[in-house]
Amino acid sequence: MRIIKTKDYNEMGRIAANIFFAQITQKPDSVLGLATGSSVLGLYENLIRLYNGGDLDFSRVKSVNLDEYIGLDGKSDQSYRYYMDNNLFKHINIKPENTHLPDGLAGDMGAECKKYEKLIESLGGVDLQLLGLGLNGHIGFNEPGDIFEKYTHIVDLEESTIKANSRFFANENEVPKQAVTMGIKSIMQAKKIVMCVNGEKKSKILKEVLFGVITPKVPGSILQLHPDFTVVADEEALYESDRL
Numbered sequence: 731m732r733i734i735k736t737k738d739y740n741e742m743g744r745i746a747a748n749i750f751f752a753q754i755t756q757k758p759d760s761v762l763g764l765a766t767g768s769s770v771l772g773l774y775e776n777l778i779r780l781y782n783g784g785d786l787d788f789s790r791v792k793s794v795n796l797d798e799y800i801g802l803d804g805k806s807d808q809s810y811r812y813y814m815d816n817n818l819f820k821h822i823n824i825k826p827e828n829t830h831l832p833d834g835l836a837g838d839m840g841a842e843c844k845k846y847e848k849l850i851e852s853l854g855g856v857d858l859q860l861l862g863l864g865l866n867g868h869i870g871f872n873e874p875g876d877i878f879e880k881y882t883h884i885v886d887l888e889e890s891t892i893k894a895n896s897r898f899f900a901n902e903n904e905v906p907k908q909a910v911t912m913g914i915k916s917i918m919q920a921k922k923i924v925m926c927v928n929g930e931k932k933s934k935i936l937k938e939v940l941f942g943v944i945t946p947k948v949p950g951s952i953l954q955l956h957p958d959f960t961v962v963a964d965e966e967a968l969y970e971s972d973r974l
């Protein structure tokens with residue numbers, strides 16, 4: 731595990747973008763595992779900046795996203811498809827057909843989960859996986875539980891997650907109660923993983939993720955076992971870890 735401490739959010743975004751820059755430069759047909767949320771927005775802004783400067787080419791890159799809400803259309807501005815299109819894809823030269831997210835409107839969600847697993851497999855797995863961290867320790871939408879769910883699956887979102895994510899919706903009632911997410915095995919099979927974490931409110935859970943017991947009650951704790959795991963976090967998020 732590598733921990734890169736940054737002075738603030740902006741530096742976190744720049745450094746994480748540099749890791750993606752190196753990946754895409756070295757392997758132009760990389761499969762990127764992508765994430766949504768506020769922690770990774772700065773990274774996307776920096777990737778767009780590097781692309782606009784002529785330093786990055788996404789024409790051969792493929793992407794698979796971690797998760798999607800169930801019941802939201804890709805055109806709904808709260809869907810993760812909309813987030814990805816508007817915060818990254820439409821600003822770079824990635825081919826739309828090379829960008830993948832689970833379909834939150836699939837008629838048969840069980841079949842959709844299997845299809846997504848097959849898709850990841852057919853792409854040859856993920857080269858570089860990006861993660862944020864939920865306040866309850868979730869990665870993707872793998873909520874705390876009694877087991878590590880291995881494969882892409884449907885989740886009932888925790889009350890605390892619904893509350894945390896309601897900041898993006900008109901009110902809490904509008905937040906979908908379910909989502910579809912890549913499982914822990916799919917995430918752990920990525921060749922490299924980068925997690926972005928910022929802010930004082932994540933400090934306690936980040937310490938548990940990085941140094942606590944490895945347990946499905948803190949899903950991100952499994953990352954301690956990954957052979958190439960880098961955390962890029964600001965000083966505030968690392969405050970509790972620094973006190974160890």
Ligand code: GLP
Pocket residue numbers: 765766767768769770796797861862863864865868869870871891895
């Ligand atoms: C959502 C996503 C996660 C993300 C988390 C943290 O729940 N499903 O993949 O990591 O939010 O979001 P934020 O970065 O906004 O704190």
